[in-house]
Amino acid sequence: MHELGISVYPEKENLEETYHYMALAAHYGYTRIFTCLLSVDESKEKIMKDFKAFMDKAHELGFKVAVDTNQRVFKHLGANYDDLSPFKEMGVDIIRLDESFGFDGDVTITHNPEHIMIEFNASMNPGVDVLIKGGANVNQMTVCHNFFPERYSGLDWQFFNQMNTFWKSLNLHTAAFVSSQEKDTHGPWNVFCGLPTCEDMRNLPIDLQGRYYFATGLVDDVIIGNAFASEEELKALASIARDQVTLKMDEEKTITDIEKAIVYDYTPHWTRFDASSYFLRSSMVRLLYKDQSIPYVPYEKDHFSKGDVLIVNDNLAHYRGELEIALRDIPNDGERNCVGHIKEEELGLLDYIHPGYHFKILKEQ
Known part of the structure; x- marks a missing residue:
């Protein structure tokens, strides 16, 4: 099961604004909150009182709350690894x-x-696999990535996926952070360059960050690291499909109504199990259009390139209506109409549409 989360830092915020943000996120289906005790410089009594009220409000709204801690926090609260009663x-x-x-x-x-x-x-791997082999209770264990306030310090995308593959081999629930693009957002520290886990995600629209994470099939929960995301961002992230790859494309001016219906309305598109290295094929859609005409539309280039969205036309009538997405250069032999192009920043998503996988091309509003 996939969950969405937000991060709040009550000691740095107006509490009324914090609670409003939490209620807004709950409205859009968010169920996790991350907060940080590392940056809180208050007495034990005040922390216990203030965070108890905060937790009560979070639970009232349907959230579960994670708090970032270290041994200093434990000592300050009078807790230990064998006594979590203050928490x-x-x-x-x-x-x-x-x-x-x-x-x-x-x-x-x-x-x-x-x-x-x-x-x-x-x-990183702090020996969690060794802990499990040594008798740790896997039913009370989970893993969540860091976020990285400093620009260019976020995780490498390939390393991120390698680590998540490792966690999944241990059957552990995973979480990672995406970043709001709103101005004047904050985290626990006085650095204001966003709070993603992966550096490549830092400047992308928040829904695209989430779509990349879920596309890998290795991330269970996605949490917004900085506060406060806009309502538009909360809604956009909440609206993405979490069980299939979704992509956006720039339409060709020549796209017809029939071709738009093939691209956007047919569901689900899924790639053939007998996959080609030249293009992704959604073949079943052609059964709906085998008796309709899809005239050839000239295209200015003599070849198609990775990310070009193609529909087979009347010149190859047996396959008429099939939707294809080019994965490499393909000669333009007049049998396919180019109806759009997967957006440049989304081309990497094509790598996660494996044979037999469902996918959807989203119509931009």
Whole structure:
């Protein structure tokens, strides 16, 4: 199951504004909150009081809450790896460990009788596999990536996927951060360049970041790292499909109504299991259009390129109506009409449409 989340930092925000943001996110179906105790410089009593009220509000709205911690936070609150009662008193659902308690401590904390989930850093391997082999309770373990406030410091995309493949081999639930593009957003520190997990995602529209993460099939939950995302962004991220790859294209001016129906209205498009290296093929759609005319439309280039969206025309009537997306250069032999082009920043999504996978091309409003 995939969940969406937001991040809030109550000690840095107007509480009324924070609660309004939480309610707005809940309205769009968000169910996770990340917050940080590392940056809170208050007495134990004030932290316990303020965060208890915050947790109560979050639970009232249907959220589960993860708090970022380290040993200093534990000591300040009077907690230890074998005593999580202060966190239980506050109502914490997930404790994210920013550092290790050592092998024995990390194994012990996963068996806590308070049944608080323990979240490990997914952006590196702190020996979680060794903990599991050593008796850690996998049913109270989860992993979440870091976010990276400093520009150019985010994870490499290939490394990100390698790490998530590793976590999935351990059957662990994964989460990662995307970044709002709103101006004047903030995180726990005084750095304001967004808060993504992957550097390549930092400047992309928030829905596209989410679509990349879900396309990999390796990320369970997506959390907005910085606050506050706009309502438009909350809505956009909430609207994406989480069980198939979705793409946006720039239309050719010559696209016809029939071709628009093939591209946008037929569902589901799915790639043939007997896959070609030249293009993705959605073949079943042609059964609807085998008896309709799709005239040849001249195209200015003598070849098609990766990301070109093609529909077979009357010159190859047996396959008329089939939708194809070019994966490499293909000669333009007059048998296909070019109806659009997958947007440049979305071409990488094509790598995640494997044989037999469903996909959808989204019509832009």
